[in-house]
Amino acid sequence: MSEATEQNGKHFPEKQLWGREGFRDDPYIEAESLEVAGDAPAVILPLAAWLGLDDDVRRTSNRRIGVFVAPGESIDPLLDKLDTVPLIALQFPAFNDGRSYSKAEILKGRHGFKGELRAVGDVLVDQVVFMLRAGFDTLEVTNPVALKRLSASDLRDTPGYYQPGRGSAKTAGGFSWRRTPAA
């Protein structure tokens, strides 16, 4: 993520972290490696750097070490280590690159990932509901309209969904057609 934002030459001072209960402080910093992270208590490393850590370091470190995954990177190497990951940040380099939705579904739905699943990158208000339903816990937001709408809890959601899915208090727990058809 840090890599991507640096490459784009963008600087987002107003970057904020949002979860279902509202905006919250973000304890994590992004770093290329543990060495450059200083003594930050929570760090997000690129996938390769994270996988390069000793299992021991990951398990016994007194800081939280999360991992950043770009859409082109496979999550397969993470799957047997999920109990040692406190946070996975899945990237949306552009809002219309939907690969991270499938990864969220696989991580949360199939593998029961218990840590924080975070959406980073081009997070816009019109996709927030999809992200929550795909299993994201937190969203890293920079877009001004998204910030405004989220502050007002104005998501323009539909009152129910046709698919089962995480992330919605309103989900009745199944497909819409499982209800008795109207007479």
Added chain:
Amino acid sequence: MYRYDEFDHAFVAARVEQFKDQVERRLSGELTEDQFKPLRLMNGVYLQLHAYMLRVAVPYGTLSGRQMRKLGHIARTYDRGYGHFTTRQNIQYNWPALADIPKILDELAEVEMHAMQTSGNCIRNVTADHFSGVAADEVADPRPFAEILRQWSSLHPEFSYLPRKFKIAVTGAEHDRAAIQTHDIGLHLKKNEAGELGFAVYVGGGQGRTPMVAKKIRDFLPAEDLLSYTTAIVRVYNLHGRRDNKYKARIKILVHETGVEELTRQIEAEWQALKESDLKLPQGDIDAIMTYFRPPVLPERPEGWGALAAAKKADAGFAAWVDQNVTPHKNPDYGVVTISLKPIGGIPGDASAEQMELVADIAEKYSQDEIRVSHEQNLVLPHVALADLHAVYELLLADGLATANAGLITDIIACPGLDYCALANARSIPVAQRISERFGAAERQAEIGELKIKISGCINACGHHHVGHIGILGVEKKGEELYQITLGGSADEITTVGEITGRGFSSEEVVDAIEKIVDTYLGLRTSKEENFLAAYRRVGAAPFKEALYGPVSRAA
């Protein structure tokens, strides 16, 4: 047919509110056109050459009279008095004002319709055989499954930002009228030896600049696994489909580049993990949706047999129309009527507000309140008693809707082309009109027999030229519109991509070229029973190329 319940109503209403908000943000300037584009596309709004275009979903092409009347009302109130039925069984309006579109969506919601997922890189409106539920050759009605797929795919959280658009078609008969092998996923509903319902699954068909016929990856998928298997396919595609080049982003390219065996392995592996999930369809769920599609109780109307024979004897025009546009219904007292939207010299697929209202009236009175839109851009009245055929014919005739050309050379599919579309290189509609006029005489059409001409104004192939018995593709060469001809394409159960004959023809030459092809066919067919496609498959391209380019030409 399917009726909205409270859930559907609330869902669509909320979606209209969402889009209303987005349109307001666009009109106020809060959203740029770039930011607005993906949002409007999710709601069927395109920006064309001259105006916005709104494409309204007609799920699997089934409409009630009330819905059709509303479509006519919208054409009159918000457009220029007509609408255009498309090859995906939808309708599009070419001239709505952006500010009116939320109002149009409100009006559509009143009759249980919407414009969701008629565009954008999502799962599009699911199409089905336009004779579903009535065709004499059908194993089972595929529409309940199309409806299940429609619901499942609506605002799907995982699959709303796919690499590219994604089209699913379902047929329930061996003879494929839904062109399933030209779709991203094609489903052929059938029964196994135990009499259970399931699907043959095809993946990776498509047209565009790289036409490909879908590959069968499963011969029998039990019906209960429909959603888990579809999810597996779309998930593998979402993760691995190309996003670097929009012309290589469809699943057909992934199938081609990965290889069908390897891709099938990936899909099956994904499916194993999903098979027993809550995507599994219990029989009770399937039955609940099927009750919506229960065939209507049709009264016995045996008097129609004699009445029909008498009316045909007395009225040659009626007789020709019955022979060409009425096909057998499961119930022998009834027929399935194709209403041609291809009047001689007209614009394929266009219908006026008055015509839509007339069809709505006829459907309510004579066809169990049901209408279908065919992917061949015609309308269908699925349940007309033979005894009522003459009355229906007279009504249609009065408003120019009784052209007796279903399946004939003037029943042309054409995309909107350069007259409307921002992508087009050449005009399609005027070429269709001139061909229609050239071959318009009833005797001549009947003599030529079944012949499907399909015209696209650019390589995106919205007019399905690749699968036309005769396909015409408009290209632009040095500032001039040029038309390339393909022969031998077909989109039925034996789907083939047509072969290019050689150099293209100018707008002036192209109709003559088609005539040469037709005359060549008439000269070499073994009998009237050997239709154009069969003759082409027997003799190959050579005689046609010779007729077009002369014996010495090495055009290829």
